Amino acid sequence: MSVTETDSTTPPAVEAATTDALDRPKVPLTRLVRVELRKMVDTRAGIWLFAAMAVITAAAVVLYLLFAPEEAHTFWGFVGVTVTPQGFLLPVLGILLITSEWGQRTGLGTFTLEPRRGLVVLAKIIAAVLIGLAAVAILMGVAAAGNALAGAMDPAAGAWDVGGREVGNVVLLQLLAILQGLAFGLLLLNSAAAIVLYFVLPIAFNILFTLIEQLRDIAPWLDLATAQQPLFMDQSMTGEQWAQLATTTGLWVALPMLLGLLRLQRAEIKTA
Amino acid sequence: MIECRNLTKRYGEHVAVDDVTFTAAPGRVTGFLGPNGAGKSTTMRMLCGLTRPTAGTAHVLGRPYHDIPNPGRSVGVLLDASAQHSGRSGREVLTLSAMVMGLDRSRVDEMLALVGLTPKEAKRRVGGYSLGMRQRLGIANALLSDPPVLILDEPANGLDPAGIRWMRGLLSEFTHRGGTALLSSHLLREVEVIADDLVVIGRGKIVAQGSTQELLAGSGTVARALDEPALAAALERAGLNVTTTSAGGLAVEADPVQVGRIAAEQQLVLTELRPAGGGGLEDMFLQLTAEDSREGAAA
Numbered sequence: 001m002s003v004t005e006t007d008s009t010t011p012p013a014v015e016a017a018t019t020d021a022l023d024r025p026k027v028p029l030t031r032l033v034r035v036e037l038r039k040m041v042d043t044r045a046g047i048w049l050f051a052a053m054a055v056i057t058a059a060a061v062v063l064y065l066l067f068a069p070e071e072a073h074t075f076w077g078f079v080g081v082t083v084t085p086q087g088f089l090l091p092v093l094g095i096l097l098i099t100s101e102w103g104q105r106t107g108l109g110t111f112t113l114e115p116r117r118g119l120v121v122l123a124k125i126i127a128a129v130l131i132g133l134a135a136v137a138i139l140m141g142v143a144a145a146g147n148a149l150a151g152a153m154d155p156a157a158g159a160w161d162v163g164g165r166e167v168g169n170v171v172l173l174q175l176l177a178i179l180q181g182l183a184f185g186l187l188l189l190n191s192a193a194a195i196v197l198y199f200v201l202p203i204a205f206n207i208l209f210t211l212i213e214q215l216r217d218i219a220p221w222l223d224l225a226t227a228q229q230p231l232f233m234d235q236s237m238t239g240e241q242w243a244q245l246a247t248t249t250g251l252w253v254a255l256p257m258l259l260g261l262l263r264l265q266r267a268e269i270k271t272a
Numbered sequence: 273m274i275e276c277r278n279l280t281k282r283y284g285e286h287v288a289v290d291d292v293t294f295t296a297a298p299g300r301v302t303g304f305l306g307p308n309g310a311g312k313s314t315t316m317r318m319l320c321g322l323t324r325p326t327a328g329t330a331h332v333l334g335r336p337y338h339d340i341p342n343p344g345r346s347v348g349v350l351l352d353a354s355a356q357h358s359g360r361s362g363r364e365v366l367t368l369s370a371m372v373m374g375l376d377r378s379r380v381d382e383m384l385a386l387v388g389l390t391p392k393e394a395k396r397r398v399g400g401y402s403l404g405m406r407q408r409l410g411i412a413n414a415l416l417s418d419p420p421v422l423i424l425d426e427p428a429n430g431l432d433p434a435g436i437r438w439m440r441g442l443l444s445e446f447t448h449r450g451g452t453a454l455l456s457s458h459l460l461r462e463v464e465v466i467a468d469d470l471v472v473i474g475r476g477k478i479v480a481q482g483s484t485q486e487l488l489a490g491s492g493t494v495a496r497a498l499d500e501p502a503l504a505a506a507l508e509r510a511g512l513n514v515t516t517t518s519a520g521g522l523a524v525e526a527d528p529v530q531v532g533r534i535a536a537e538q539q540l541v542l543t544e545l546r547p548a549g550g551g552g553l554e555d556m557f558l559q560l561t562a563e564d565s566r567e568g569a570a571a
Binding site: 023024034038039042043045105106108113268270 | 317320321322323324333334335337338340341342343344345346349351352354355356357358359360361364368369371372373374397413
């Protein structure tokens with residue numbers, strides 16, 4: 001069977017294609033990441049989510065500029081008000097990135113074109129992290145614009161009180177939020193359940209730790225919100241606080257992600 | 273080339289696919305025929321590595337699906353035309369597939385044209401597509417890389433008669449070039465015009481396989497008589513294999529002349545005498561379907 005004899009006007013002989021097929025390179029991870037990035041913005045739902053993030057971030061800055069006390073008009077103050085709404089929406093993005101493969105049943109096609117399921121999930125994680133970093137950059141830009149405006153209106157305001165450590169903290173917070181969203185999505189494979197649980201669980205835990213006195217001491221080791229609290233402060237974290245962040249991240253991000261991945265490796269990808 | 277060997281899938285007590293062995297050969301369209309719930313889709317999912325078999329092997333191009341690098345280039349798959357993001361445009365669905373496979377984007381337009389989706393239709397969201405349009409999009413997606421193997425689950429479902437004829441042309445051209453096509457259907461009439469070979473499955477088990485011509489031609493004769501037990505006895509005395517069909521009448525493994533002669537010798541009045549003419553397969557298939565729908569009604 002000669003491949004070179006194939007007439008260029010007709011599709012290649014199928015037998016030749018068969019021989020080629022089996023020593024073709026695998027799909028590279030970079031390509032899968034590009035596809036996942038595209039999937040985030042090629043539906044109306046995706047566009048709306050990004051639009052909502054942009055609008056809410058801008059609105060938060062404007063409201064802060066108008067209504068917050070002027071001594072709070074500093075860069076860190078502006079960053080603070082933009083982090084919160086983004087922190088709500090970025091995890092939803094992470095959740096949908098995973099669960100839409102099941103809810104919209106596109107997983108059938110996705111995992112047929114790339115049967116290495118772990119690799120598909122890795123591509124989604126990388127894509128989500130890239131989006132998270134971009135979101136932080138935009139957030140910083142919007143906050144900086146707000147702060148510059150505040151400084152122009154009142155010379156006493158507009159202090160540039162954000163250093164490398166603060167930027168690092170914000171990046172860490174947003175990435176943890178996205179990763180937790182991905183983990184919950186992967187564990188539950190259902191958009192509604194994952195979104196509800198993502199928002200309800202921390203509240204439930206908070207109530208639990210507030211009500212039960214004996215638990216209060218260990219709360220920072222188990223409750224993600226408590227452990228993340230120091231990241232919002234403008235002082236450096238202690239070793240113990242880092243350890244608490246690590247255990248809570250392990251419990252709420254790494255563990256569900258791992259369980260979800262293990263199940264995905266074995267699970268059947270079905271339509272109905 | 274597609275090969276299933278002793279393929280079995282169990283869900284607890286329920287055996288969805290039971291020791292299925294068949295081969296879909298290159299250059300031929302193999303129809304995978306069975307009532308709904310017979311195990312066709314489960315078998316196809318196992319072929320595509322989406323469902324793990326309990327036992328047995330499923331090979332495409334001589335190896336398990338997950339060992340084929342960039343499998344989209346080798347195997348065109350359509351498992352469920354409705355399994356698309358409703359918010360994505362038809363064109364975008366194909367673009368994403370082309371990206372994963374590393375294909376030139378021009379293939380997207382070629383395939384859209386091939387399956388008859390206009391640029392305007394391709395820009396619309398899949399959520400608004402009719403079933404026929406989704407099937408066409410799914411077929412375009414499967415053909416995108418011009419793969420040597422096609423696995424299509426109920427591709428004719430939702431297509432109008434013209435669409436089915438179009439698909440027959442498409443597949444015969446595909447197999448003419450040496451491609452292997454496996455397509456499932458729950459309608460005998462639908463596959464008999466498309467498939468060169470048939471694999472018939474019922475309740476997870478293969479009940480018949482062979483070339484469509486052979487299976488539809490069946491062998492033997494259908495005979496009815498006023499006194500059927502007497503005719504059956506006479507035929508059996510002559511050493512012929514006789515069975516009473518579900519529709520009444522006798523199925524005899526002999527040609528009509530032979531049966532007529534024996535009836536004449538015994539002076540039995542025949543009310544019908546004809547070659548089986550595929551009635552065998554049809555009867556068997558109807559029986560399978562009827563049994564399953566009874567079971568469904570009882571459950």
